[in-house]
Amino acid sequence: MMNTENLMRQAREAQKNAYAPYSGFKVGAALLTCKGLVYRGANVENSSFGLTVCAERIAVFKGVNAGESDFKALAVAASGSGLIYPCGACLQVLAEFTSELAIYLAEGREGFRCFSLNDLLPLRFSLNQ
Numbered sequence: 001m002m003n004t005e006n007l008m009r010q011a012r013e014a015q016k017n018a019y020a021p022y023s024g025f026k027v028g029a030a031l032l033t034c035k036g037l038v039y040r041g042a043n044v045e046n047s048s049f050g051l052t053v054c055a056e057r058i059a060v061f062k063g064v065n066a067g068e069s070d071f072k073a074l075a076v077a078a079s080g081s082g083l084i085y086p087c088g089a090c091l092q093v094l095a096e097f098t099s100e101l102a103i104y105l106a107e108g109r110e111g112f113r114c115f116s117l118n119d120l121l122p123l124r125f126s127l128n129q
């Protein structure tokens with residue numbers, strides 16, 4: 001059984017694989033499926049800055065490409081000691097698959113805080129409104 005500390009540890013592990021030579025800002029994400037599998041992502045920057053992709057979206061895309069669409073929780077770890085929130089684009093991509101996602105954000109070396117997707121993106125784009 002995957003607990004929150006373990007998922008956060010995986011996000012911190014994923015962070016090591018970030019490719020961030022321009023900003024130095026490394027982010028790791030670990031996305032837990034309802035089946036208990038974890039898909040990891042880290043940000044990948046590009047010299048054409050607009051092509052950079054966030055850790056969270058890489059984790060989601062890896063999961064979806066593996067046939068997953070039921071996600072339960074996301075852990076995110078980022079450079080620095082402050083709380084870093086996922087960007088709006090990543091939250092919107094997550095909302096495509098679930099509205100009940102728990103989101104754990106690293107705070108300091110060991111800590112984290114818990115949010116939900118609804119906390120962070122209460123009003124979102126949908127074709128079904």
Ligand SMILES: [Zn+2]
Pocket residue numbers: 054055056057086087088089090091
């Ligand atoms: Zn993002």
